[in-house]
Amino acid sequence: KNQVEQSPQSLIILEGKNCTLQCNYTVSPFSNLRWYKQDTGRGPVSLTIMTFSENTKSNGRYTATLDADTKQSSLHITASQLSDSASYICVVRAQTGANNLFFGTGTRLTVIP
Amino acid sequence: DAGVIQSPRHEVTEMGQEVTLRCKPISGHDYLFWYRQTMMRGLELLIYFNNNVPIDDSGMPEDRFSAKMPNASFSTLKIQPSEPRDSAVYFCASSLGAAGGDGYTFGSGTRLTVV
Numbered sequence: 001k002n003q004v005e006q007s008p009q010s011l012i013i014l015e016g017k018n019c020t021l022q023c024n025y026t027v028s029p030f031s032n033l034r035w036y037k038q039d040t041g042r043g044p045v046s047l048t049i050m051t052f053s054e055n056t057k058s059n060g061r062y063t064a065t066l067d068a069d070t071k072q073s074s075l076h077i078t079a080s081q082l083s084d085s086a087s088y089i090c091v092v093r094a095q096t097g098a099n100n101l102f103f104g105t106g107t108r109l110t111v112i113p
Numbered sequence: 114d115a116g117v118i119q120s121p122r123h124e125v126t127e128m129g130q131e132v133t134l135r136c137k138p139i140s141g142h143d144y145l146f147w148y149r150q151t152m153m154r155g156l157e158l159l160i161y162f163n164n165n166v167p168i169d170d171s172g173m174p175e176d177r178f179s180a181k182m183p184n185a186s187f188s189t190l191k192i193q194p195s196e197p198r199d200s201a202v203y204f205c206a207s208s209l210g211a212a213g214g215d216g217y218t219f220g221s222g223t224r225l226t227v228v
Binding site for chain 2: 034036042043049089103104106
């Protein structure tokens with residue numbers, strides 16, 4: 001069964017600290033994995049996309065990693081800011097199937113001053 | 114482009130009433146998706162259209178839900194009759210191509226509360 005699981009469910013960190021969010025998936029055959037940031041009251045916005053051959057990709061203070069062998073991805077946030085407070089959603093696309101996007105339930109990150 | 118525009122932003126209705134959610138996708142995007150988001154289940158795909166044609170509605174929970182896309186710039190999601198368990202945030206998203214190379218562009222959502 002194709003599934004995407006994220007951890008932790010929620011996280012509170014101090015401003016300026018780093019954090020890492022985890023995403024484990026069982027989606028097969030794998031096509032790509034995307035991390036979205038969803039601010040409160042807004043729709044999700046894409047941060048990064050990882051394909052099978054990519055191990056690491058950065059977008060500013062966000063760095064995503066992918067281990068296709070273990071089917072794990074992480075999103076590392078460096079020097080967190082208050083504006084990083086949001087939900088982060090991991091979405092995995094399968095290569096086949098009419099409905100081939102699988103969503104994690106997200107990690108709710110709160111950055112406090 | 115103003116992005117994907119959804120209306121209303123908030124909707125509170127009584128059980129049994131009809132609810133219509135509206136979406137204007139990004140001009141030029143050929144795919145439109147309707148999602149429902151709840152705390153328990155996260156984002157769930159309800160239905161998607163390609164060039165105004167419904168392609169996969171297997172995510173539509175039951176016959177009370179229906180969606181239309183009469184033209185490339187407008188889509189509706191209707192719930193009739195509404196029930197309290199329909200309370201959720203409903204997102205519309207659009208993309209150029211099914212794979213959404215730059216990611217889907219989501220609207221700001223409609224928060225539906227059925228009392």
